[in-house]
Amino acid sequence: MIRVNGNYLKLAGNYLFSEVANRVAKYQEENPGARVIRLGIGDVTEPFGPVITGALRGAVDEMSRRGTFQGYRSDKGYEFLREKIAQHDFLSRGVAMDPEEIFISTGAKEDTANIQELFHRDTRIAVPDPVYPVYVDSNVMAGRTGGFSDGRYGGITYLDCTGENSFRPDLPDGEVDLIYLCFPNNPTGQVATKDDLKKWVDYAKTKGAVILYDAAYEAFIRDDALPHSIFEVPGAREVAIEFRSLSKTAGFTGTRLSYTIIPRELRIPGDDGGSHSLNQLWDRRQSTKFNGVAYIIQRGAEAVFTEEGRREIEATIGYYLENAAIIRRGLEKNGIEYTGGVHSPYIWLRAPGGLSSWEFFHRLLDQCQVVGTPGAGFGRCGEGFFRLTAFGSRENVIEAMERFSRLK
């Protein structure tokens, strides 16, 4: 008789953002007149400009003509796109990257969730706390953890991110094999310096560990001294995988395109005594379980990496960063402590009056009709914190912050 994967039964509660959506839906049902402003899920709101739109249109036209119609192609993505990424994201910052080291995918969520498949089931993982839930849940589902109690899963090393370490994780006490890092960070908005990353690269080299570096928000960095990629740190090519996304960068949350970088030098041992290329293993994983991103979408993405496209999305990123500044000023005016919101679309605030994260969630929803994300949903160290995002329209962001003055 068939049985379910018991690891799924260990999962604690709903996926965070589904839970938030459910509670907001309930509130709206009970308060049909309320105009709710959502600064919760990190979803973009600004439409595509003419460059990306034009590229998408052109690709649709190609699909309607024999000769330019596109069917299956490499699940790794079109070369025209991988070459532009290598040039724009890496070479322009002095990092050589072969297009063969770049894998196009439908989302950094998918890739950060799936990448753990490449590793042994006994892999000891480390995640920051607070953390993007996908890193953890995907490992729970794979059976790498014990049960959930007191806000944490057994078997995971949690790296506390608190005010004391400026929300930047310290090296673990014990040994770990696989380390998830994210800078600019979701949810805290913190950034890492090259020295911060060097510390982790050195650790990984010493311990034979691998770093999974989520750089989905790198485009928000405005200080040229800060690294956009972990591969700006010497030696990282032997120990790190990097995830990037057009979701927040170029407004692709509903259009779906990301990419994952796995350098050729990254090889790890197997129980067979051999040394195995993670680039090749991921290639095999993707060719078995994935069939590539739609041609139309890849052409739209290509436009992001042209000079005109870049100007288009830089304007939008600037718009969101100005939103972040408005949120920061609003919080200051209301005497609410926060971090982030610079080089990042995320603002991480301390719930005022010693409220718990979910208490503040409901208070903010009830009194201000503003939706944010409870910090506790990102981990135990997130309890008492709350995440706002800068992705609303300007009017909504301004109004949301005005409504903060209603908070009692």
Added chain:
Amino acid sequence: MIRVNGNYLKLAGNYLFSEVANRVAKYQEENPGARVIRLGIGDVTEPFGPVITGALRGAVDEMSRRGTFQGYRSDKGYEFLREKIAQHDFLSRGVAMDPEEIFISTGAKEDTANIQELFHRDTRIAVPDPVYPVYVDSNVMAGRTGGFSDGRYGGITYLDCTGENSFRPDLPDGEVDLIYLCFPNNPTGQVATKDDLKKWVDYAKTKGAVILYDAAYEAFIRDDALPHSIFEVPGAREVAIEFRSLSKTAGFTGTRLSYTIIPRELRIPGDDGGSHSLNQLWDRRQSTKFNGVAYIIQRGAEAVFTEEGRREIEATIGYYLENAAIIRRGLEKNGIEYTGGVHSPYIWLRAPGGLSSWEFFHRLLDQCQVVGTPGAGFGRCGEGFFRLTAFGSRENVIEAMERFSRLK
């Protein structure tokens, strides 16, 4: 120290279609003047008609305007699409299906590869032989098999499909928990009657097994008495999951949209003693590891389920079926034994002269510059067979079959 997932190291050779592509690339490099015709990978060639193109264009325009721009939405897919699928694919054939039982995804390859995650690691799986390699490889990667020897993995129950059973699998001798079926079949082109499917539904009910039914090619069925869906068989809602795709149906191989049907009645036990809804577990899987299909693509897909859209794709399917008829006639003319090619885009032929599958692959490539897929790549029972697909352009199909007369 980190180690790789040792199960990946059990995988035998490359993914079949990558291997075919590599060998063809090598041939073309060595024979730059050769005009190779590809009837190998099941890739469509006909461009989108005006209805689908118009829907895609309209969606691109929406993405360029504030107010109609789309960001994140349910990873399950838009209701406008799920409702049309329920109506068109199921209600129209007398099968009630709730849109909540339909999950939109980027590909049947992805879903048939990922679905095994929901089941216990000790699940005993059964696959037809020959078989679409993804069913097997995804289970190898998950650790449900032993090593590979003599063309098969240990721990899998292979259901032989040969001339003796008209390429339709018989019930297994021993007990199995999870059964992969595909009709119209890839690669053999065989179809199943309702009685065939009832046999499997009854088996699953008796044994507490689950059927994974791949109906990616249902649109090619031209006999109204043949079932398009396993849910046309009474009782199937309690034991089956169905996979469908627009890839071959509507020319979406390069545009990526499929859907998976998990009825609410499908519940299986867990080690916790409870009974668990696979619909809910898949929902949780998808919300953790997937972020939905691009809005633009979902709008294009919606058009497929309108009356005009249907006419458009039916014309294309008719075109491919006529290609299949041309291939069948060509094989008959050359005295080559085959099956399939009716209600199916696949023709399954016996390699002439007692050649092995790969021998015939190279002979056909060398003497005719025609690419097909070696049957042995689909399993041990595929040895000595060869798959052709009806997806070429008419001119190419005609020329390919003319070239068959060069075979020595």
